[in-house]
Amino acid sequence: MREEFLYYVWQYKLFSNPNLQTVQNELIEIKKTGVLNKNEGPDFLNAQLYIDGQLWVGNIEMHVKASDWYLHNHETDPNYDAVILHVVWENDAIIYTKNNDPLITLVLKDYIDESILNNYNSLLFANKNWISCENQIDSVDAFLIKNWQERLxxxxxxxxxxxxxxxxxxxxxxxxxxxxxxxxxxxxxxxxxxxxxxxxxxxxxxxxxxxxxxxxxxxxxxxxxxxxxxxxxxxxxxxxxxxxxxxxxxxxxxxxxxxxxxxxxxxxxxxxxxxxxxxxxxxxxxxxxxxxxxxxxxxxxxxxxxxxxxxxxxxxxxxxxxxxxxxxxxxxxxxxxxxxxxxxxxxxxxxxxxxxxxxxxxxxxxxxQEVSSEKNGIISKFLDLGISSKNAMESQALLQLKNNYCTAKKCLDCAIGNNLLRN
Known part of the structure; x- marks a missing residue:
């Protein structure tokens, strides 16, 4: 399990049950998931949550294990003082705030659809293919791929x-x-x-x-x-x-x-x-x-x-x-x-x-789009998988896809990976 998967589920609210409940048995209603933070500090900034009916505004931190909070020394970092919710995969420790109150915690694995989890595991961990989705990519809608290529x-x-x-x-x-x-x-x-x-x-x-x-x-x-x-x-x-x-x-x-x-x-x-x-x-x-x-x-x-x-x-x-x-x-x-x-x-x-x-x-x-497609090993391999490159825009996009997403296994950030995860 990777923290990136927790970010993905939270950001897109891919919960099997919308009635979220903390380990303290408090009901959570998400008003705003917050903004994913790619810099130092908590993982989501400026979130808005109703916790047992009370509106909380602040940041959200996510870990695979709750004990990672102490492993990463967040208890001594003032950037984490405004964390209103600790989202974890495994709740293996009680985390305390500076006021000695238990940090409100949500165990996310209790609310993840099994099919999404299976798709995630099969995509990122169950194969050693040239790209993770090479056995499924031909099932992705061509219109989605074309739009994704333009963005790439x-x-x-x-x-x-x-x-x-x-x-x-x-x-x-x-x-x-x-x-x-x-x-x-x-x-x-x-x-x-x-x-x-x-x-x-x-x-x-x-x-x-x-x-x-x-x-x-x-x-x-x-x-x-x-x-x-x-x-x-x-x-x-x-x-x-x-x-x-x-x-x-x-x-x-x-x-x-x-x-x-x-x-x-x-x-x-x-x-x-x-x-x-x-x-x-x-x-x-x-x-x-x-x-x-x-x-x-x-x-x-x-x-x-x-x-x-x-x-x-x-x-x-x-x-x-x-x-x-x-x-x-x-x-x-x-x-x-x-x-x-x-x-x-x-x-x-x-x-x-x-x-x-x-x-x-x-x-x-x-x-x-007037310029001919490049010819190299990456473009040829995509062609073998049924993804053709008709011009230089598309070949450049495929190079970006392979080098910046597939090799780094950033399937969660990829439109193709997203499509396969949700189906």
Whole structure:
């Protein structure tokens, strides 16, 4: 038994008998269950109860065992002085208030419907499945799942917005600078994401603005700051970048990063950090006010056109500075741009519109629902269970569901878990 289950039953009044009675044989009528407290202190705040006809206003504390009150040292904590009811699963001790009166106590297991308890036990404790409800999830109404996915998606956006707000604060609300940092991180993908973000943060965006009109200068700046221009390579292109960077380094008093922070091992050549840096430079050289452009676009195809950029000719025949390769344009693919939409552009637009008070769900969802669903192990496993993902909004929602609810066994906080518990 977990305390979370007691919260759940109390909050939704899932009692088998509405005539609640304390261990002191006092009748309880719930006027307000109170507000679930997710911070320190009693579990429910500002509850209103009629106890033997007398209205009580205060807080409620819940424990699996009554003796947990002393185990958690609540008797010495003034935050618990206003507790008007102690709700327990097992009443194994008498708890006294500071006035030496027994604390009014309700034993909840005497009032829980057996079917809900059985559903709870079977869902959370009786299996070792990939997700707790995998044998029952196909019985849940599709409309309920769809609505829950929308809520999960916005919950995921809210989580992502926290790191974006930090970057905005650091940049003094410079959305162009934050876009550069976020795009850089996503150009690095999972393996090089942190290295790319550190690269972007190491360059004051005012310098990017000053050199972005010249693709060679911007390319030299990025490669130089990433530590790729410190070798002795006899290539006209390489030596030109090196000269440009040395000039910029002296002019702006720059300190470059070590090259070994970028990984090539077990990566596809198209994802080599050298190629991604060249593409990033080409993008910001072509669009010097990129954020002001993306904020007004609402169609996926418009983003495909915006992100269609040409890298330097050198990189069309190279994956690294040292070796040549078969010629290819090495443009940003639609699938890669989809990842940028999912992980950078849409979350940043969400923060921007919300901060301006211009956010509307329906308009906002239209873009992310145009983007194809992600493909990974979690999405494939849900598909095996009959839960398909038709677009990026749904795939992001399923990732949120698995990582934040299923893995943590937070079935009581999940709309699907709630549905199964009550049936």
């Amino acid at each position: 998606y916005f919950e995921r956006l809210e989580q992502k917005s926290k790191s974006i707000e930090i970057l905005l604060k650091e940049s003094k609300l410079d959305y162009e600078a934050v876009l550069f940092q976020l795009l850089a991180k996503n150009f690095g993908l999972k393996i090089n994401g942190d290295a790319f973000l550190n690269l972007a943060k190491a360059i004051d965006f005012s310098i990017i603005r000053k050199v972005a009109h010249d693709q060679t200068k911007l390319t030299a700046l990025l490669f130089g700051m990433a530590g790729f221009l410190e070798a002795e390579i006899e290539s006209e292109y390489y030596l030109n970048l090196k000269r440009e960077f040395n000039y910029l380094k002296h002019k702006f008093k720059l300190v470059s990063k070590p090259k070994n922070s970028f990984q090539f091992f077990r990566m596809r050549p198209t994802n080599f950090p050298t190629i991604r840096i060249a593409q990033l430079a080409a993008l910001f050289a072509k669009h010097q006010n990129l954020f002001s452009k993306i904020i007004h676009l609402n169609k996926k195809d418009d983003y495909y056109k915006l992100f269609s950029v040409n890298i330097d000719d050198f990189w069309k025949e190279h994956y690294t500075f040292e070796t040549t390769s078969k010629k290819s344009p090495k443009k940003l693919t639609k699938s890669f741009i989809d990842l940028l939409l999912i992980n950078t552009i849409v979350p940043l637009k969400f923060v921007y519109l919300k901060n301006r008070g211009e956010f509307t769900e329906d308009t906002f969802l239209s873009l992310i």
